[in-house]
Amino acid sequence: MSSSDALLQALLTLNRVQAQELLAAARAEHSALEVIELLIRPALEQLGQLWEGGDCALSQIYMSGRICEELLEELFGEISETDPSESEAAEPRLAIAVLEDYHLLGKQIVRTVLRAAGYRVRDYGRQDVETLVELVRSDGIEVLLVSTLMLPAALRVRALVERLRAVAPDVRIVVGGAPYRFDDQLWREVGADAVGLSAGEILAILERLEVKP
Amino acid sequence: MTHQSPTSLPMDPPVAPMTSMERVLTALGQREPDRVPLFLFPVMQGARELGLSIEEYFARPEHVAEGQWRLRAKFGHDCLYNFHYAAIEIEAWGGTTLFRADGPPNAGAPIVRDPEDIQRLSVPRIEDSPSLQRVLEATRLMAGQARGEAPIVAVVMSPFSLPVMQLGFERYLILMHERRDLFEHLMQLNERFCVDWANAQVEAGAHAICYFDPVSSATITSRELFLATGREVARRTIAQFKAPAAMHFASGRILPRVADLFDTGTAVIGVSSHEDLGELKRAAQGRLSLLGNLNGIAMRHWTPEQADVAVRTAIRKAGRGGGFILADNHGEIPWQVPDTVLMAIAQAVARWGRYPLADDQDD
Numbered sequence A: 001m002s003s004s005d006a007l008l009q010a011l012l013t014l015n016r017v018q019a020q021e022l023l024a025a026a027r028a029e030h031s032a033l034e035v036i037e038l039l040i041r042p043a044l045e046q047l048g049q050l051w052e053g054g055d056c057a058l059s060q061i062y063m064s065g066r067i068c069e070e071l072l073e074e075l076f077g078e079i080s081e082t083d084p085s086e087s088e089a090a091e092p093r094l095a096i097a098v099l100e101d102y103h104l105l106g107k108q109i110v111r112t113v114l115r116a117a118g119y120r121v122r123d124y125g126r127q128d129v130e131t132l133v134e135l136v137r138s139d140g141i142e143v144l145l146v147s148t149l150m151l152p153a154a155l156r157v158r159a160l161v162e163r164l165r166a167v168a169p170d171v172r173i174v175v176g177g178a179p180y181r182f183d184d185q186l187w188r189e190v191g192a193d194a195v196g197l198s199a200g201e202i203l204a205i206l207e208r209l210e211v212k213p
Numbered sequence B: 001m002t003h004q005s006p007t008s009l010p011m012d013p014p015v016a017p018m019t020s021m022e023r024v025l026t027a028l029g030q031r032e033p034d035r036v037p038l039f040l041f042p043v044m045q046g047a048r049e050l051g052l053s054i055e056e057y058f059a060r061p062e063h064v065a066e067g068q069w070r071l072r073a074k075f076g077h078d079c080l081y082n083f084h085y086a087a088i089e090i091e092a093w094g095g096t097t098l099f100r101a102d103g104p105p106n107a108g109a110p111i112v113r114d115p116e117d118i119q120r121l122s123v124p125r126i127e128d129s130p131s132l133q134r135v136l137e138a139t140r141l142m143a144g145q146a147r148g149e150a151p152i153v154a155v156v157m158s159p160f161s162l163p164v165m166q167l168g169f170e171r172y173l174i175l176m177h178e179r180r181d182l183f184e185h186l187m188q189l190n191e192r193f194c195v196d197w198a199n200a201q202v203e204a205g206a207h208a209i210c211y212f213d214p215v216s217s218a219t220i221t222s223r224e225l226f227l228a229t230g231r232e233v234a235r236r237t238i239a240q241f242k243a244p245a246a247m248h249f250a251s252g253r254i255l256p257r258v259a260d261l262f263d264t265g266t267a268v269i270g271v272s273s274h275e276d277l278g279e280l281k282r283a284a285q286g287r288l289s290l291l292g293n294l295n296g297i298a299m300r301h302w303t304p305e306q307a308d309v310a311v312r313t314a315i316r317k318a319g320r321g322g323g324f325i326l327a328d329n330h331g332e333i334p335w336q337v338p339d340t341v342l343m344a345i346a347q348a349v350a351r352w353g354r355y356p357l358a359d360d361q362d363d
């Protein structure tokens, strides 16, 4: 079993101690970024795939994401110590928001995956179209991730895309959340550039968009 | 159209069609009625029917009863549904609801911010909640209209799923994993509330309780966690209902744990478009009936032909032998679904749902 498989097993069973041992052992041989690349990232991507196929549960995704974030903090404080949402100096090109929806869990999980994979992401919380467009423009965001749970909110992404295309045509918009998982045409219909069917998919999407940690 | 099939052919034997109630009871008895029963759940569409906003519509029981009655006259489905919106239970617990013009209301800010506050929560009395009283009144009005001809389906949130709105999802997931003591206490409170609420609706004339429990689905909780929590909660709670229950997973997956549901006391399970109806039917072994599984979200842009194919496929996979009620997979048709699609679904059921099923030989 590769060590990323071992990490996956530890995460699925929410075995924090084992996950910690695996990461510590890997850290003894590799740089922090290599540990992320070799262990954490594949494990998170696989968790997403398992969930999409109905082979693991959101409770496991959420709790294991928390474990990863905590362990990263403990083991390699150097990476996550600058929280971009607080640090003025950081220049994140990546932002995430919930659009006109009161459900924040999807966004939290995606943010956790991104952080655990070494990305810095600006968290805008819950926003309406106008404020979000303004934030994206003034912060010079290059890729905007949008999470929605309710169908009317998912449909509002169309208005967001139209406004953004007008004022910041280069911004790429990645959407996700339950409505997109039930209607595979919806992301195109609202004009998004990509869709993630699980939180883990965001890593491959960013790679495709050539956004590096 | 009415619930009678408009496509009767001249050579059909001259038997009176069943009432919706007979049709549904026969299907739930794992036998074939005259045709596959259809449960359409156009929860908000009554507002459109009456020319009201969604908020205005839910503000008065007369609206809801009238709206549901008119929709049934229009589409000819086999039940009346008293569901308003999930957050109405949260209103009874002291929380708020946020309305929007083009979709279902949502719960406002969680009522429990600090998990320790769970110790200080008390169970709301049904009599004290004007919101729940409205639902009861709507139920009584529906019962008066239907007079036993069609079943009245009532709704409760399961004690295990309600906390997502009481605490917020993240806090609840953490509570479940890290504070079993407080979790168990919350379940005691919620179970008492749920049983009271279910039985008050039965008293008001409901014939069945739809127990919404998506947190028990394989989408949300691992099997290990479910067996230790949601299943026990369901077993204890459903046993105290004074009417049959349907466990609904709101389009969450359930296939890997169908057998785990046999002894929960549920008679029916609401199933997702993400899973194969044929496999679900086999897993249910005639011990549970299936309710589902048309994709309500995709339905928004179905053509009449697509609706026809979806209905036909579902009936072909799960209709044989009864034990199947055709419905959407969530228990609520989105506001954006056009009436023409709902009409096409109803017509397709009349066309393909008649027993004995025409496709019986070929699958």
Ligand code: B12
Pocket: A048, A051, A058, A061, A103, A105, A106, A107, A109, A110, A145, A146, A147, A148, A149, A150, A151, A152, A174, A175, A176, A177, A178, A179, A181, A182, A195, A196, A197, A198, A199, A200, A201, A202, B084, B085, B086, B087, B103, B104, B105, B106, B107, B108, B157, B161, B162, B164, B165, B169, B212, B213, B214, B215, B219, B220, B249, B250, B251, B252, B253, B296, B297, B329, B330, B332, B334
């Ligand atoms: C559990 C559940 C419930 C529970 C808890 C809901 C809650 N969160 O508050 C209860 C029973 C309370 C409930 C109630 C309702 N529900 Co509900 N519920 C569900 C269910 C089964 C899971 C929802 C959930 O929270 N999942 C967890 C989140 C995190 O999952 P997710 O959004 O899919 O996110 C994952 C991925 O999509 C991805 N992702 C998310 N965002 C992003 C962003 C990016 C950029 C990327 C890359 C990836 C990504 O990562 C996440 C993890 O992998 C879904 C159906 C389903 N099968 O998913 C319906 C569903 C969300 N419910 C729905 C509805 C309508 C409701 C109600 C409004 C019904 C009503 N009329 O009252 C209420 C609202 C409750 C409220 N809060 O006020 C609809 C919403 C769509 C619609 N029709 O508008 C759904 C989709 C069902 C359906 N098929 O139609 N529900």
